[in-house]
Amino acid sequence: MSTFQPRKATTIMQDAEKALELAKLQIGSTLLAEKKQPGTIDVGNGQRVVTNVYLLEMSKTKDLFRYEVNVSGVRQREFDLTTRSSSDYRNALRRLQCYSVLRAFKIKHASVLSKERLYYDCGSILISTFDLNVPVLGAEELFTLDQIKQHSPHFFNGFDSFKLKILPVHDTKKLLKLTDFSYVTNDAANIDRTTQQFLDIATSQDVFEDPSLYTHFSASDFYLLNPSFFGFTDQDCPVFPSNSSFLGIGMHKGIRTVENASSKSQMSEAIVASVKKTPFHFVELVSDKLLKLLGPNFASRMKDTEWVKERVEGFLKGLFVVTNHTEKSRVFEIHGLSTTNLYTEFIQREGGPKVSLFEYYTQTYHIDFKYPNLPLIVNKYKSLQNADAIRYFPMEVCVIQDNQRVTTHQQDPQATREMIRKTAIPPAELKKQNALLKNSLQLDGSEYLNGLGIKCHKDPIEVVSRVLSPPELEFASRAKLVPKLPRCSWSDANKYFSTATCNKWVALALFGAQQDAINMEQWTEFVKRFRSVLAKNRMNFAEPQILVRQATGADLKLLIQGYYEQGFEYMLIAHPDNADQIHHAMKYIEQKTEVVTQGVKISTVKNVIFKDRFLTLANIYPQD
The missing domain is CATH 3.40.50.2300 (Response regulator)
Structure with a gap:
């Protein structure tokens, strides 16, 4: 059995199944309806439609083996890097660290791996094309920082060494063969998506390999760091001055099983490539971002610390920043803004009197502040005694870290309207952008796909359009609810079969x-x-x-x-x-x-x- 704790959702499902079993109730099934014949309305039938779906041809039946992975950063204690974080900055950084450790492992064991391949999701899933024969308690290896940096020049340091642990998964160790479609069923509870999950990981390996071109938050979502390299223009990635952000362009990628009449099984796996556009924060001084947020009309109120805090705190809260005034920088999260400034916040010097933060920074670091009246950045942390404590930092010594998306609470209505206006594009342009993003996966000639005998079609699938029949809701009592045509309106929404x-x-x-x-x-x-x-x-x-x-x-x-x-x-x-x-x-x-x-x-x-x-x-x- 796996040493990892099951997800909360899995635990809830298991508990529900036990409760039903004790009550001697049979677990019901959610069945997907059979394929329907086209509707009878002529409008739209028979036209050819270009999709954003790209077929994957698979010619080999290689065995695949799944393992669980844990990567830890070691300093005074170990930090689990495979755990997902709600922070974009931490999540992107941890994924880079995990993949860099796995890369060092592959290079160290290159002679053993030979022509075999390892496919890693930058988290806790590792899939191999051969049995690694991992012991029951797992295999563990330690890598020094120098070993990691030797093969990962973009690696960001934060630890002295890294520990990699690979664990067997006995219950589902061997996956279905790639050409095996026996798992396809209309019973939603029994659909096996492990093949699709693997292909999602496999088609992202070249993205994970190059942190200079991509940033990613999962195996399915990535953004381009240099869009022009893949054919995008400045117009595709506009800037939003109102909240000092820019539009990042990337892809949401999914793997789906689709019909394929030319295939022996009458079906194939395929990549669904969808343009993903999200505003990102610029890498800049926090003070510079604040000035852009306030705009030129508020210069006279810059000394009103409480007013500035009230106006911009929500735009900055949650961002990760790095200090630039010392040789050893500090990365931390902005938890808020103070109502004090450099002149009104004081620090107790060791063995000396209290001094203002303005005196402390100017005397210790010789900083010439342009905006000493701005609110201070609040960072909450745990002291050595594990007590809650607060640090204050001037905005002019803190730089916003890269790879941070603008969240909903960091957007104002003007920025939202501006983004909607600039991201709305006609279908022909969307088709072009989908093609550019599919090409950015660099699947042609990919060693990870070639080793599996997988080839991705260059062009998307074209299909003949069909008008679908209206949907139906069928209940356990066999009662049906059908919307009224031609608008498909559910006019009986307030009538229920059970009160x-x-x-x-x-x-x-x-x-x-x-x-x-x-x-x-x-x-x-x-x-x-x-x-x-x-x-x-x-x-x-x-x-x-x-x-x-x-x-x-x-x-x-x-x-x-x-x-x-x-x-x-x-x-x-x-x-x-x-x-x-x-x-x-x-x-x-x-x-x-x-x-x-x-x-x-x-x-x-x-x-x-x-x-x-x-x-x-x-x-x-x-x-x-």
């Missing part, structure tokens, strides 16, 4: 400051209207327990836990508009306790009560 019931639930209104509060009478009226909408949608909800109280995100854990222990099934929670911590806590605890929660802003409650707006209720439960 939803909730016997025990609570409606809780939370407030922080008194001005955010609503009283019990107002909240009760909202809940009354809420229940009326539930009833119209044939949802039978009992009378709830209704409460109004002051609370924070920390209090919420105890509240929900208490209701969980009392057997409550559902919580409707009203919270202040800016109380993100309450919403995050609510959803986190929902996963832990399985009490379903629904958040609604206090302002929305007031709009419903005082202005007779029902928009929120309509969004929660659809109406005609």
